[in-house]
Amino acid sequence: xxxxxxxxxxxxxxxxxxxxxxxxxxxxxxxxxxxxxxxxxxxxxxxxxxxxxxxxxxxxxxxxxxxxxxxxxxxxxxxxxxxxxxxxxxxxxxxxxxxxxxxxxxxxxxxxxxxxxxxxxxxxxxxxxxxxxxxxxxxxxxxxxxxxxxxxxxxxxxxxxxxxxxxxxx
Ligand code: IMP
Ligand code: MG
Numbered sequence: 001x002x003x004x005x006x007x008x009x010x011x012x013x014x015x016x017x018x019x020x021x022x023x024x025x026x027x028x029x030x031x032x033x034x035x036x037x038x039x040x041x042x043x044x045x046x047x048x049x050x051x052x053x054x055x056x057x058x059x060x061x062x063x064x065x066x067x068x069x070x071x072x073x074x075x076x077x078x079x080x081x082x083x084x085x086x087x088x089x090x091x092x093x094x095x096x097x098x099x100x101x102x103x104x105x106x107x108x109x110x111x112x113x114x115x116x117x118x119x120x121x122x123x124x125x126x127x128x129x130x131x132x133x134x135x136x137x138x139x140x141x142x143x144x145x146x147x148x149x150x151x152x153x154x155x156x157x158x159x160x161x162x163x164x165x166x167x168x169x170x
Contacts, residue, residue: 002170007149007166024139034059036061036093044152086115091111097154101135121135122138123140126141127146150166
């Protein structure tokens, strides 16, 4: 498998992160924010975003597995849980990609049950044609087609996460 083309360049990604960081800085000005990165895919988005936040911010990470086929129960298996208590906190979930939306939908339900003050979602890439309209994405980086993409945190069998751009594999 090879990267057949660059779908979104490093420069486009950098500009988008700045744009979204500005929105987040504006929205949470003067408030505390807990940024929750969903491992592993979101590690690069979180670190790029982090450098541009001018807020009272705490970072935490979570790793989950969704039980596909049991969508209605909203069950997720927690592989690694948060370290901090999010009760009464403003929470921003950061995810790499929204494909069917099941992962984020289940995760939002789970975190909501811990009674945060607020929850918003930043998803870097959204597969517009595939995405079921399950939840609102408050900040979305790029809408992309249904093809399988790698880079900027996204992998194929654990590989290609380190690419600074988003590429298509074929
Ligand atoms: P969802 O629950 O269907 O929205 O799945 C989202 C998860 O599937 C993401 O967090 C990724 O780990 C993975 N995923 C979906 N599409 C792609 C892709 O094009 N490349 C790499 N991983 C993907
Ligand atoms: Mg993922």
